[in-house]
Amino acid sequence: MKQTRRVLVVAVALMIVGSFLASMFNTSMFTVKVTKIEFETERGTLSGFLYMPDGAGADDPRPVIVTTHGYLNSKEMQDAPAIEMSRRGYIVLALDMYDHGDSRWAADIPVGEQFGTFWIYSQFDAATYMAQQDYTKKDANGNALLAVSGHSMGGFSTLIAVYMDEMTSLQTGTRSIFTALTVGADFSYAAAVASETDYLAAFGDRTIGMIAAHYDEFFFNKSDAEKTDAEKEITGTVTYKDFAATLSGKQFLGIADQEAAGQSETFYTVDSGDLLYDGNVVRASQTGSHIIYTPNQTHPWNHFSKTTTSDIISFYQTAFDGVTTASQTNADLSSSNQIWFLKELFNFVAMIGFFLSIVPILSLLLRLPFLKNAVTAETPVVALPTNSREKVVFWITIAVGGLFPAVLFSTFMDKAATGLNILTILVILTGVVGLGLSVYGFTKKNKALSYGGIAAVVTSAIAALVFKMASKILTLSSSFNEPTTNQVAYWAICCGLLTLIITILFFAFSKQKAGTKWKDYGVAVNIKSIAASLCVALLTVVGVYAVLFIIQAVFGTDFRIWTLAVKTFKVEYFLTALRYLPFFFVYYLINTVVINANARGRKGGYALAIFLNIGGLILWLLLQYGLDFIRGVALLPAQNLNGILLIATVPCLGIAAVFARKIFDKTNNVWLAAFVNTFLFTMIMVANTVMFWNLV
Numbered sequence: 001m002k003q004t005r006r007v008l009v010v011a012v013a014l015m016i017v018g019s020f021l022a023s024m025f026n027t028s029m030f031t032v033k034v035t036k037i038e039f040e041t042e043r044g045t046l047s048g049f050l051y052m053p054d055g056a057g058a059d060d061p062r063p064v065i066v067t068t069h070g071y072l073n074s075k076e077m078q079d080a081p082a083i084e085m086s087r088r089g090y091i092v093l094a095l096d097m098y099d100h101g102d103s104r105w106a107a108d109i110p111v112g113e114q115f116g117t118f119w120i121y122s123q124f125d126a127a128t129y130m131a132q133q134d135y136t137k138k139d140a141n142g143n144a145l146l147a148v149s150g151h152s153m154g155g156f157s158t159l160i161a162v163y164m165d166e167m168t169s170l171q172t173g174t175r176s177i178f179t180a181l182t183v184g185a186d187f188s189y190a191a192a193v194a195s196e197t198d199y200l201a202a203f204g205d206r207t208i209g210m211i212a213a214h215y216d217e218f219f220f221n222k223s224d225a226e227k228t229d230a231e232k233e234i235t236g237t238v239t240y241k242d243f244a245a246t247l248s249g250k251q252f253l254g255i256a257d258q259e260a261a262g263q264s265e266t267f268y269t270v271d272s273g274d275l276l277y278d279g280n281v282v283r284a285s286q287t288g289s290h291i292i293y294t295p296n297q298t299h300p301w302n303h304f305s306k307t308t309t310s311d312i313i314s315f316y317q318t319a320f321d322g323v324t325t326a327s328q329t330n331a332d333l334s335s336s337n338q339i340w341f342l343k344e345l346f347n348f349v350a351m352i353g354f355f356l357s358i359v360p361i362l363s364l365l366l367r368l369p370f371l372k373n374a375v376t377a378e379t380p381v382v383a384l385p386t387n388s389r390e391k392v393v394f395w396i397t398i399a400v401g402g403l404f405p406a407v408l409f410s411t412f413m414d415k416a417a418t419g420l421n422i423l424t425i426l427v428i429l430t431g432v433v434g435l436g437l438s439v440y441g442f443t444k445k446n447k448a449l450s451y452g453g454i455a456a457v458v459t460s461a462i463a464a465l466v467f468k469m470a471s472k473i474l475t476l477s478s479s480f481n482e483p484t485t486n487q488v489a490y491w492a493i494c495c496g497l498l499t500l501i502i503t504i505l506f507f508a509f510s511k512q513k514a515g516t517k518w519k520d521y522g523v524a525v526n527i528k529s530i531a532a533s534l535c536v537a538l539l540t541v542v543g544v545y546a547v548l549f550i551i552q553a554v555f556g557t558d559f560r561i562w563t564l565a566v567k568t569f570k571v572e573y574f575l576t577a578l579r580y581l582p583f584f585f586v587y588y589l590i591n592t593v594v595i596n597a598n599a600r601g602r603k604g605g606y607a608l609a610i611f612l613n614i615g616g617l618i619l620w621l622l623l624q625y626g627l628d629f630i631r632g633v634a635l636l637p638a639q640n641l642n643g644i645l646l647i648a649t650v651p652c653l654g655i656a657a658v659f660a661r662k663i664f665d666k667t668n669n670v671w672l673a674a675f676v677n678t679f680l681f682t683m684i685m686v687a688n689t690v691m692f693w694n695l696v
Helices: 002-026 075-087 118-131 153-172 196-203 247-252 300-304 306-319 340-356 358-365 388-407 409-414 417-443 447-468 483-509 527-555 571-599 605-631 641-667 671-686
Strands: 032-041 044-053 064-068 091-096 146-151 179-183 207-211 268-271 275-277 280-283 287-293 559-561 564-566
Touching: 002 075, 002 340, 002 358, 002 527, 032 075, 032 118, 044 075, 044 118, 064 075, 064 118, 064 153, 075 091, 075 146, 075 300, 075 306, 075 340, 091 118, 118 146, 118 153, 146 153, 146 306, 153 179, 153 196, 153 275, 153 280, 179 306, 196 247, 196 275, 207 306, 247 287, 287 306, 340 358, 340 527, 340 559, 340 564, 358 527, 358 641, 358 671, 388 409, 388 483, 388 571, 388 605, 409 417, 409 483, 409 641, 417 447, 417 483, 447 483, 483 571, 483 641, 483 671, 527 671, 564 641, 571 605, 571 641, 571 671, 605 641, 641 671
Parallel strands: 064 091, 064 146, 146 179, 179 207, 207 287
Antiparallel strands: 032 044, 044 091, 268 287, 275 280, 559 564
16 A cells, blocks of 8 residues: 555655646746636637736736647647747647637537538637737738738638638728748648638738648649649658648749749748739739748648748747737747757656556545445456467457557548448358357367357447448437547447457457356446446546646646547546446456456566557557658558547557556456556547537
8 A cells, every 4th residue: 555655656746746846948938928818709719828928018018929820629739839839939829629628619519511611710700809909010001911821621620710711901090910831731721711812812922831741641733733643643642742842832832934943941022912802803912921841741740840830930920020019029029949859858757647647546545434345355366378279360360450450441431332341241140150159068068168259249230230330329429429439439339349359259269168167257237246347447436537627727737648639628538428438438447357358467568458459550650650761652541640649649549558457456346447457548539529519
């Protein structure tokens, strides 16, 4: 118990010290005040972190930067530009777009129309609000000296904001947006509002930049007319790109000679062209300055890059040249002088403390009356292989179990009909095998084998239904209102069912012969033990999240590293999580059973547990991105968003594997570990993505 207390003290110290130091760098050594703000718009409520440098305010207005995130993220993903630009004396708003983080779209959204909401209006509404504030610097004509910038769909929102602002300025006489920079976004989605030619005209005399990574999973592709025959054969966008050399990129840079290649990291003087409305010229052509940056990065890498952050700093220093205030003493600080990554480092330290605290907290709870019922009698170790044949079968089974979640990853995530149809046939055949085992077991009076056969039949039937009815399971609706969580939950259910089938058959053909009994898997149905486990899990997860909310209130930070984050949430996220809990519980219960059946009692059991959960997925990522960087085309070039989802999912599953083993060792049953992993990782997933709360 002393060891438990020591680990808990260390965990709490990591959370507090890490959060304090993260706060210190987030506020540039406490020279910038960071506050959470909310404001109403005609379309809903927008929220964000306002970075206000010392001295800035109505008496010392400053240039303002509104920076926002992409489809799956929230305001916290804009740490790098927010910290670095506020450190240089700019006022920065790190914005949650509508239906992300703490921002909400007000009107009901019909299913199927959700993508016509948040990204179209978020930046324009935020820029309009910020331009009206007395701390925002204006030029002599009343135009706001304000920049808009965004990553991915935030970049599309940025482009549209400039267009809307220019059209609005023709009526009001003043602009709200002075300059703009997109990161990881071209004109493709923004074309839903206007053409590239219209955007270029709307840019006018502004300075506009685009960060277009060479290995962006989505954008900066050649048009079909530019592609070679070999390139046309590639189905997908996870390939090498050079936006400055494409027709679209050259049009943005104002290069008329289509044979000439555009140069990245170079400012071009560009004639915008006349601005038209209903075919009529409403503003004559103006001359602006445009630049494209092309780092050797992927789409999510933009968030976590000194190179991209340096480009952002350099761009703003050029765009705002001559209009910064004398009080911005650090405005010209070198672009290589960066501290944002130290904030990320200490966020990570705090996150380590968060996860480290889980087991000590539940260990202390297990000593309390009633809750101690979660601990059951010691469970025998599942029989280990004793001869060469059994060892070969064991390791083949482990390899299959660890690799198939990756092999079938795209099939399950995309609900690919062809793959699911093949799997349906296979599990039906498995059910037939199970039926045969059951009959054979009864004739031989082998209850373990007969019950195993029945379990195989039932599980195979359920799997067949899940595969066959994929289009009706976890589809976007008012109940299941997170598109990517729907994908991951379906993948989890499918993987869980296949894992269970493999485990049942492995038991029937191998383990039961070695003397293993069903109870050795730790799935004892003891109501008191299950109830106690549920209570311990709830108290543990509620407790660690209570600490997180206190940390957020005191230090203004949460626990995160890159795309993996444990963040605070509003009640809507909790209610949404409740709907997904049953699906993830099925996965984590099966997952806990299988991990402990195969890894308990073995040398290197924790490493084996981790391999079972993420070994294949890590290999998938290595092949996907390794081939992309080596040959310019990924393993599966059509798997763009799904690959990005894995970046945060893999570490969560790795940690879940450790919890599954550690908690089982303390309780001798699978229930507590399954409950903890379900509650914890469902909440983490649900709180970190787009949530269309008002779907109808």
